């Protein structure tokens with residue numbers, strides 16, 4: 001039976017939801033689904049619970065060099081097992097992408113990104129991804145083995161149903177050059193404050209509102225609509241607002257009844273976090289902005305002009 | 318120190334993007350531009366120089382068709398000292414693995430202490446090239462860098478993951494990719510645009526670069542497009558052109574019609 005290795009990203013004892021979704025998908029493909037977890041001081045009982053998410057077997061790579069979860073030592077640990085597999089599957093994620101890409105380079109293997117569907121047959125792996133701003137579905141095959149597949153965020157749903165899986169500890173050899181980078185600090189996502197995933201209405205802003213000095217304009221619209229304020233990674237990375245307000249692949253998944261996107265381009269990593277909203281209204285001055293492709297109402301205009309007028313019109317109703 | 322910035326030619330945001338049905342490759346006949354995400358890599362290189370680091374050279378490195386000379390001109394106007402275009406019919410149709418191998422082979426000879434890539438290519442929506450290049454070069458990697466300091470032969474970078482922000486240190490030489498929020502790029506002055514014309518652009522072939530052509534191009538591609546199809550049909554949204562805020566009442570009507578207010 002063909003071996004499918006699924007890379008499992010984790011943090012503080014929690015498996016990444018996208019990794020668990022990938023594992024569930026792998027368990028339906030007709031091969032042997034092998035979960036691969038790397039870290040330091042890992043608990044076998046914890047790793048075994050991956051069986052509930054579809055793993056037939058779990059490989060645990062445990063070594064002090066894997067403590068930080070940085071990609072390069074992880075590629076070293078994964079490589080010998082990946083060579084034996086027909087498919088190495090990754091859920092979306094920053095660490096997962098780094099490992100997937102490093103592994104593809106190491107093996108000279110084909111890699112498919114943003115994958116939303118895949119199959120495994122005797123003839124090999126077939127992967128489907130939406131491309132060019134999701135205007136076309138592209139189906140790819142692989143000319144070598146293993147196939148490396150990095151799924152789109154939320155492409156596959158996790159489901160915990162099975163029972164614990166057998167765990168095998170594997171030996172780890174880390175190359176010297178892989179040890180170069182080190183995590184020296186962490187700023188955890190702050191907890192508390194507003195939980196944007198609970199809001200019925202979200203007014204989100206991106207770089208197009210010009211600067212943090214204009215956030216109050218957005219807040220007033222949110223207030224008039226009885227909603228909360230959310231943001232893109234670009235403005236969180238730039239320090240305009242807190243990470244807990246971020247919608248998207250590395251932020252939160254939201255599905256309010258109404259999502260108003262102000263000055264947001266609609267990059268795929270933002271889209272995946274909000275596309276299930278009931279109604280999407282986008283205000284953007286660029287008629288070619290990708291967000292207009294999936295907005296229910298697209299307003300082509302200057303956000304800083306439209307928002308105050310809209311707030312006023314709502315308040316005088 | 319030397320800095321290499323990888324820049325890609327992508328179809329311009331206003332051009333109609335499609336795959337050529339004959340080859341299943343991106344139709345590059347329309348207007349193209351410098352990948353907007355790579356502007357931030359060039360800007361960051363300039364900022365490192367301006368921060369007092371001894372930066373001898375900033376080189377913009379691109380693999381692409383001959384038409385990529387135009388976006389490379391922009392890279393020169395934005396601050397690169399010279400440009401290098403790896404261009405060869407044998408490279409057409411390269412997949413991610415082939416492109417990473419080819420770029421790394423060229424970068425190897427550039428003696429760069431820091432290689433900077435963009436967060437993603439606007440035409441691919443992947444975010445993988447930096448990690449693949451770093452593996453070929455056997456150099457430390459930090460992707461999606463939102464804040465960067467370079468000094469004393471090492472870098473310190475802050476980057477977002479699904480769990481919050483990591484602060485990562487790595488010795489040089491290293492490879493990074495930068496978030497589009499790491500900086501706001503300045504617009505090139507007329508003087509810089511004119512000056513760019515005098516800066517050198519070197520064109521090199523696959524043979525010049527010493528590439529094993531069995532690993533690149535459509536022949537060497539390990540990931541092969543088999544077919545394409547239209548995406549699931551979706552209702553087109555409604556569109557309003559605003560002028561001076563006159564769309565407000567139409568937006569309110571729309572929200573009321575849909576029962577959300």
Ligand SMILES: Cc1cc2nc3c(=O)[nH]c(=O)nc-3n(C[C@H](O)[C@H](O)[C@H](O)COP(=O)(O)OP(=O)(O)OC[C@H]3O[C@@H](n4cnc5c(N)ncnc54)[C@H](O)[C@@H]3O)c2cc1C
Pocket residue numbers: 093094205206207208209210231232233234235246247248249250251252262263264265266267268269270273283284285286289301302303304436437444461497
């Ligand atoms: C691995 C990875 C993970 C990521 N995760 C996330 C994530 O979780 N969430 C996320 O949001 N992004 C994420 N991104 C980043 C994403 O790719 C985009 O870079 C980001 O979403 C862009 O944010 P933006 O829309 O604010 O900025 P931009 O893309 O710069 O868009 C600004 C928009 O504002 C418009 N505009 C400008 N001025 C005005 C005006 N006066 N009025 C109206 N409109 C105006 C412009 O036309 C433009 O469309 C991720 C990227 C990667 C590679």
Ligand SMILES: Nc1ncnc2c1ncn2[C@@H]1O[C@H](COP(=O)(O)O)[C@@H](O)[C@H]1O
Pocket residue numbers: 322323324325326352354355378379380381416420433434435436437438439441442443444445446447
């Ligand atoms: N053909 C290319 N030439 C030069 N740089 C590239 C090329 N393809 C990708 N890159 C670099 O890799 C980054 C991320 O691309 P990707 O991971 O392919 O989406 C881009 O922002 C560029 O810096």
